[in-house]
Amino acid sequence: MNDLLLQTDKITKTYRNGKKEKHVLNGVDLTVHAGRLYAIEGESGSGKSTLLSILAGLQKPDSGSVSYWKNGEMVELTSLHENELAVLRRGDIAYIPQTCDMVSDLTVMDNIRLVDYFTEKKGDTEHLSDIMNRLGIAQLADAYPADLSGGELRRLVIARALYGNPKVILADEPTNDLDVHNKKEILDVFSDIIQNGVAMIIVTHDQTVAEKADQRFRLVDGRLSFGDRR
Ligand code: ADP
Ligand code: MG
Numbered sequence: 001m002n003d004l005l006l007q008t009d010k011i012t013k014t015y016r017n018g019k020k021e022k023h024v025l026n027g028v029d030l031t032v033h034a035g036r037l038y039a040i041e042g043e044s045g046s047g048k049s050t051l052l053s054i055l056a057g058l059q060k061p062d063s064g065s066v067s068y069w070k071n072g073e074m075v076e077l078t079s080l081h082e083n084e085l086a087v088l089r090r091g092d093i094a095y096i097p098q099t100c101d102m103v104s105d106l107t108v109m110d111n112i113r114l115v116d117y118f119t120e121k122k123g124d125t126e127h128l129s130d131i132m133n134r135l136g137i138a139q140l141a142d143a144y145p146a147d148l149s150g151g152e153l154r155r156l157v158i159a160r161a162l163y164g165n166p167k168v169i170l171a172d173e174p175t176n177d178l179d180v181h182n183k184k185e186i187l188d189v190f191s192d193i194i195q196n197g198v199a200m201i202i203v204t205h206d207q208t209v210a211e212k213a214d215q216r217f218r219l220v221d222g223r224l225s226f227g228d229r230r
Contacts, residue, residue: 006032011064026222042219056095057085094166102145151182
């Protein structure tokens with residue numbers, strides 16, 4: 001299938017603290033296609049954030065592979081160097097962490113275009129203002145993160161993720177702490193993005209989010225089991 005973007009094969013991950021071992025992932029298989037929304041649910045501590053960070057190339061699995069198709073060509077994430085992974089994260093694979101860490105002495109606008117400081121290729125201002133408008137934070141361009149509400153911060157984190165025109169977005173509980181209104185706005189933005197061909201994987205406890213997914217999974221005993229399929 002030519003819309004294949006991401007595929008994992010039997011990922012395992014064990015955390016070790018001294019003699020203590022915690023087997024978090026025990027063979028995770030996941031196939032991700034363009035233009036689809038995937039929801040991953042599971043108990044707290046079941047390994048959802050660990051899985052997302054491995055998909056983002058932020059940490060390596062102990063065994064198994066993560067393949068990404070960049071312009072139709074397969075790239076093996078687990079064999080890339082840190083600088084190559086960083087390049088992928090700036091463009092192709094966007095990771096939206098559970099917490100909204102921002103650079104506190106940069107404005108909203110500069111936080112979004114932070115990635116420009118690391119690359120030769122500068123993003124265009126039209127794209128930047130389009131994203132800020134879409135997320136309803138254009139009027140906050142010159143404000144600082146500390147001045148934003150929880151909902152505004154969430155939108156800022158999402159704007160930063162969208163700025164690199166990612167093909168895959170990995171979002172860790174992106175609607176936590178949001179009121180109904182903010183949640184709806186963010187979910188509408190996500191729907192638009194997905195319709196434009198982006199694949200999105202959302203870790204969530206939120207049933208209204210999970211119900212929107214094309215495919216639902218549950219992480220149990222370190223493996224993904226199928227949930228409802230739309
Ligand atoms: P979830 O996101 O589903 O709540 P996590 O992936 O954050 O789960 O964590 C899964 C398990 O691994 C938890 O028991 C957690 O305490 C443990 N864990 C997570 N990160 C680390 C780490 N860096 N070192 C040791 N244990 C960790
Ligand atoms: Mg988590």
